[in-house]
Amino acid sequence: xxxxxxxxxxxxxxxxxxxxxxxxxxxxxxxxxxxxxxxxxxxxxxxxxxxxxxxxxxxxxxxxxxxxxxxxxxxxxxxxxxxxxxxxxxxxxxxxxxxxxxxxxxxxxxxxxxxxxxxxxxxxxxxxxxxxxxxxxxxxxxxxxxxxxxxxxxxxxxxxxxxxxxxxxxxxxxxxxxxxxxxxxxxxxxxxxxxxxxxxxxxxxxxxxxxxxxxxxxxxxxxxxxxxxxxxxxxxxxxxxxxxxxxxxxxxxxxxxxxxxxxxxxxxxxxxxxxxxxxxxxxxxxxxxxxxxxxxxxxxxxxxxxxxxxxxxxxxxxxxxxxxxxxxxxxxxxxxxxxxxxxxxxxxxxxxxxxxxxxxxxxxxxxxxxxxxxxxxxxxxxxxxxxxxxxxxxxxxxxxxxxxxxxxxxxxxxxxx
Amino acid sequence: xxxxxxxxxxxxxxxxxxxxxxxxxxxxxxxxxxxxxxxxxxxxxxxxxxxxxxxxxxxxxxxxxxxxxxxxxxxxxxxxxxxxxxxxxxxxxxxxxxxxxxxxxxxxxxxxxxxxxxxxxxxxxxxxxxxxxxxxxxxxxxxxxxxxxxxxxxxxxxxxxxxxxxxxxxxxxxxxxxxxxxxxxxxxxxxxxxxxxxxxxxxxxxxxxxxxxxxxxxxxxxxxxxxxxxxxxxxxxxxxxxxxxxxxxxxxxxxxxxxxxxxxxxxxxxxxxxxxxxxxxxxxxxxxxxxxxxxxxxxxxxxxxxxxxxxxxxxxxxxxxxxxxxxxxxxxxxxxxxxxxxxxxxxxxxxxxxxxxxxxxxxxxxxxxxxxxxxxxxxxxxxxxxxxxxxxxxxxxxxxxxxxxxxxxxxxxxxxx
Numbered sequence: 001x002x003x004x005x006x007x008x009x010x011x012x013x014x015x016x017x018x019x020x021x022x023x024x025x026x027x028x029x030x031x032x033x034x035x036x037x038x039x040x041x042x043x044x045x046x047x048x049x050x051x052x053x054x055x056x057x058x059x060x061x062x063x064x065x066x067x068x069x070x071x072x073x074x075x076x077x078x079x080x081x082x083x084x085x086x087x088x089x090x091x092x093x094x095x096x097x098x099x100x101x102x103x104x105x106x107x108x109x110x111x112x113x114x115x116x117x118x119x120x121x122x123x124x125x126x127x128x129x130x131x132x133x134x135x136x137x138x139x140x141x142x143x144x145x146x147x148x149x150x151x152x153x154x155x156x157x158x159x160x161x162x163x164x165x166x167x168x169x170x171x172x173x174x175x176x177x178x179x180x181x182x183x184x185x186x187x188x189x190x191x192x193x194x195x196x197x198x199x200x201x202x203x204x205x206x207x208x209x210x211x212x213x214x215x216x217x218x219x220x221x222x223x224x225x226x227x228x229x230x231x232x233x234x235x236x237x238x239x240x241x242x243x244x245x246x247x248x249x250x251x252x253x254x255x256x257x258x259x260x261x262x263x264x265x266x267x268x269x270x271x272x273x274x275x276x277x278x279x280x281x282x283x284x285x286x287x288x289x290x291x292x293x294x295x296x297x298x299x300x301x302x303x304x305x306x307x308x309x310x311x312x313x314x315x316x317x318x319x320x321x322x323x324x325x326x327x328x329x330x331x332x333x334x335x336x337x338x339x340x341x342x343x344x345x346x347x348x349x350x351x352x353x354x355x356x357x358x359x360x361x362x363x364x365x366x367x368x369x370x371x372x373x374x375x376x377x378x379x380x381x382x383x384x385x386x387x388x389x390x391x392x393x394x395x396x397x398x399x400x401x402x403x404x405x406x407x408x409x410x411x412x413x414x415x416x417x
Numbered sequence: 418x419x420x421x422x423x424x425x426x427x428x429x430x431x432x433x434x435x436x437x438x439x440x441x442x443x444x445x446x447x448x449x450x451x452x453x454x455x456x457x458x459x460x461x462x463x464x465x466x467x468x469x470x471x472x473x474x475x476x477x478x479x480x481x482x483x484x485x486x487x488x489x490x491x492x493x494x495x496x497x498x499x500x501x502x503x504x505x506x507x508x509x510x511x512x513x514x515x516x517x518x519x520x521x522x523x524x525x526x527x528x529x530x531x532x533x534x535x536x537x538x539x540x541x542x543x544x545x546x547x548x549x550x551x552x553x554x555x556x557x558x559x560x561x562x563x564x565x566x567x568x569x570x571x572x573x574x575x576x577x578x579x580x581x582x583x584x585x586x587x588x589x590x591x592x593x594x595x596x597x598x599x600x601x602x603x604x605x606x607x608x609x610x611x612x613x614x615x616x617x618x619x620x621x622x623x624x625x626x627x628x629x630x631x632x633x634x635x636x637x638x639x640x641x642x643x644x645x646x647x648x649x650x651x652x653x654x655x656x657x658x659x660x661x662x663x664x665x666x667x668x669x670x671x672x673x674x675x676x677x678x679x680x681x682x683x684x685x686x687x688x689x690x691x692x693x694x695x696x697x698x699x700x701x702x703x704x705x706x707x708x709x710x711x712x713x714x715x716x717x718x719x720x721x722x723x724x725x726x727x728x729x730x731x732x733x734x735x736x737x738x739x740x741x742x743x744x745x746x747x748x749x750x751x752x753x754x755x756x757x758x759x760x761x762x763x764x765x766x767x768x769x770x771x772x773x774x775x776x777x778x779x780x781x782x783x784x785x786x787x788x789x790x791x792x793x794x795x796x797x798x799x800x801x802x803x804x805x806x807x808x809x810x811x812x813x814x815x816x817x818x819x820x821x822x823x824x825x826x827x828x829x830x831x832x833x834x
Contacts, residue, residue, distance in 0.1 A: 012439075012440075012443070012456065013443055013452075013453045013454065013455075013456065014443055014444070014447050014453075015439075015440045015441065015442070015443030015444030015445075015446075015447060015453075016444075017440070018435060018436075018437060018440050019435075019436055019439065019440070019456075020435060022429075022432075022436065022458070023429075023432045023434075023435050023436070024432065025432070026429070026430055026431060026432030027431070027432030027433075028432075029432075030431050030432060035430075036430045036431075036432075037430065037459075037460065037465060038430075038457065038458065038459055038465070038469070039429065039430065039436075039456075039457070039458035040455065040456070040457055040458075041439070041455065041456035041457075042454075042455055043454065048454060048455070051476070052455070055472055059468070190487075190488075190489070191488045191489070191528045191530060191531055192528065194488075194489050194490075194530070195528045195530065198490075201490065202490065210427065210428075210491070211489060211491075212428060212433070214434070221433075275727075276721075278700075278703075281704075282703050282704055282706070282707025282708070282712075283695075283700035283701065283702070283703025283704040283706075283707060283719070283721065284700065284704045285700070286695075286699050286700025286703070286704075286721040286723070287699055287700040287701045287703075287704045287815075289699070289700075290699025290700060290721075290723060290776075290815075291699070291811070291812060291815070293777075293778050293779075293811060295699075295723075296723055296724065299723055299724075300723060300724040300726055300727050301720065301721040301722050301723035301724055301727040301731075302700070302720070302721045302723075303718065303719070303720050303721070303731070304693075304700065304703040304707075304718040304719045304720070304721065305718050306703070306707060306712075306713055306716055306717060306718035306719075307713065307716075307717040307718055309717055309764070309765065310692075310717050310718040310764055313763065313764070313765070314718075314720070314731070314763060314764075346730065346731060347726070347727055347730070347731075348726065348730070359707075360710075361710050362710075368522070370522075370523075389522065389523045389524065390523075391519055391522075391523060392548070393547075393548050393571075394708065394710060395571070395708060396548075396571075398704075398707075398708070
């Protein structure tokens with residue numbers, strides 16, 4: 001079944017509100033095994049809404065409209081569909097009774113326009129509104145299914161889940177639900193990832209293989225239709241194995257978790273404590289780690305050593321290492337090593353990460369923007385130092401330096417802890 | 418001019434990401450005086466993308482596409498438009514040179530598919546990508562204007578503002594340009610702000626008065642059309658004065674800058690140094706401050722004292738203040754005060770901020786989620802402590818605690834420095 005989602009409201013076209021309904025309905029359709037091919041947004045205008053319905057009917061079997069069921073003159077979704085399919089509007093008595101009772105209880109006079117919210121199309125199925133007044137509508141006409149939902153998310157979501165989803169399911173025949181699996185990668189860029197898997201991606205039919213990149217991480221989503229979770233696993237497992245055989249050392253999770261969530265979980269499993277000394281990342285490592293609920297059990301904290309005074313005063317880096325004509329400088333492997341080791345000692349942890357580099361926009365110490373050193377001190381083990389040349393603007397370099405540090409830590413934790 | 422926005426990406430149709438680009442571009446078009454009549458979302462599929470272009474061409478003078486300019490096989494926006502308007506793809510040499518140089522600098526081999534990002538249509542105008550690799554495209558064909566932008570917001574937004582908006586403006590005739598002014602507020606919520614200004618907002622005609630809320634800050638945007646900047650100022654100034662007379666003590670800027678940018682500027686003007694001790698905010702204060710280029714001149718760094726061990730070991734908070742049946746605890750005014758004062762001494766700065774509270778999701782020390790204490794230590798002055806009860810989830814409480822601390826600092830800096 002091919003679906004199209006039409007969100008109706010001039011406020012969407014003016015950018016005053018974000019179209020979160022389209023995201024919710026797309027996810028919900030995917031869960032039902034319905035493929036969404038288009039989303040459309042149109043204003044509160046009868047002619048343009050009718051044009052959008054015509055276009056949608058030419059390319060979809062299911063048209064889900066959200067918005068325009070309210071009491072005002074701008075709310076014309078039901079009128080437009082009634083004219084489009086040639087069925088009159090009729091009163092849905094239970095909705096009108098409910099409205100009457102509510103107004104009577106509150107002791108206020110019901111404005112006549114409110115009655116519009118109790119209208120439905122003749123020979124359609126009402127969709128109850130448990131959290132508002134406007135009744136929803138579902139109907140099939142000329143082999144196309146239509147579902148009309150209110151615009152406010154707090155009315156639309158419960159109506160969809162409780163009433164519209166079962167109605168849509170009843171129209172589906174012999175379609176198996178979608179099952180998907182997310183493989184999350186670290187230490188590899190989107191284009192390198194795709195380069196390594198190009199033959200698999202190009203040959204994909206079932207399961208499908210789709211790469212994603214966001215927030216400094218890359219992922220592969222494997223998706224298939226199957227009669228059950230077990231059947232799906234039988235189709236997904238071999239593809240995952242094939243990808244793992246090539247890039248397994250970059251896969252930190254087979255689930256949609258962030259790298260920092262994976263690190264917190266690993267530290268908890270191994271009962272280890274962490275601290276961080278951050279120069280160029282300026283607190284972002286700590287911020288991401290402490291965004292994970294429960295991170296306080298494994299993350300003791302750290303020092304944002306943004307100036308040489310703090311590197312020296314709080315983390316004992318000798319001033320003649322930091323400054324002077326022949327000194328290695330703050331951005332150096334030597335400094336990264338001392339920062340990591342001193343941080344670990346001061347916070348009394350099993351591991352400490354250090355990040356020092358040039359986030360830009362200007363070079364520093366005559367070193368180029370994007371040069372970053374990562375230090376990783378380990379209790380009872382030698383300290384690791386890695387040199388990176390990262391690209392991007394200031395924000396991107398901060399984020400990539402943090403993700404690189406997390407990847408170093410993940411490698412150590414997942415190999416020997 | 419009638420515009421249509423087409424966002425391209427299967428991840429949007431699966432509901433994996435929210436279509437924030439459509440909102441941004443709709444707002445931006447409204448600012449330019451361009452009316453958006455439709456938004457469309459289509460997947461990474463050549464036939465359906467072409468169909469969307471055909472539909473859009475039949476009803477719009479300007480078609481703005483976002484997404485599908487990247488290096489992968491899924492990225493086919495330029496190919497689809499090239500076929501649609503019948504113009505071949507050609508290399509934009511400066512973009513290719515920039516890419517070559519970037520990969521050479523990083524010392525890694527450029528995967529061939531990356532070259533696709535330097536392609537543009539013959540006889541089109543390139544739109545420079547200052548924050549990424551894929552060049553944008555603008556062209557007019559058969560009286561329809563086309564603008565192709567990348568999908569990642571951090572590339573799309575700067576490209577639109579700096580290059581696409583002027584290109585679109587040059588195609589508009591006889592429309593006075595829009596002038597707008599952003600008033601940025603701190604220490605006040607969106608609904609209180611709106612409540613205070615409701616009569617002005619409801620009576621607005623020209624200039625328009627629009628409230629915005631994002632990233633823990635609220636703003637008012639005043640907009641008018643005028644023949645010149647001077648004419649615009651004559652219309653905007655009285656409205657700004659009216660708002661200032663009511664809420665001036667909450668207005669930290671009459672420009673679209675963040676609170677942290679305003680703080681960095683104030684510290685520079687007054688030649689003062691800052692440090693921060695962060696417990697519940699977990700490094701976010703440092704991260705936001707160090708996201709401002711040039712912040713290293715005034716921000717020395719700080720300590721993320723996420724555990725009592727670090728509060729005690731690195732910031733001298735007595736253990737019997739932190740733990741014990743009758744102790745005030747880590748989340749207390751006493752602890753906030755010591756953290757701020759000790760941080761200022763250790764980093765040798767003029768000011769030090771301390772943030773300690775309960776970010777959630779669980780209560781801590783028997784104290785409710787959202788309880789936060791802000792400390793502000795001042796060289797040669799008394800330390801200020803404020804108690805707040807914030808609302809929202811973990812992320813929101815972290816952000817609001819940081820913005821509250823910045824607001825405290827702004828009040829002190831803007832009054833007496």
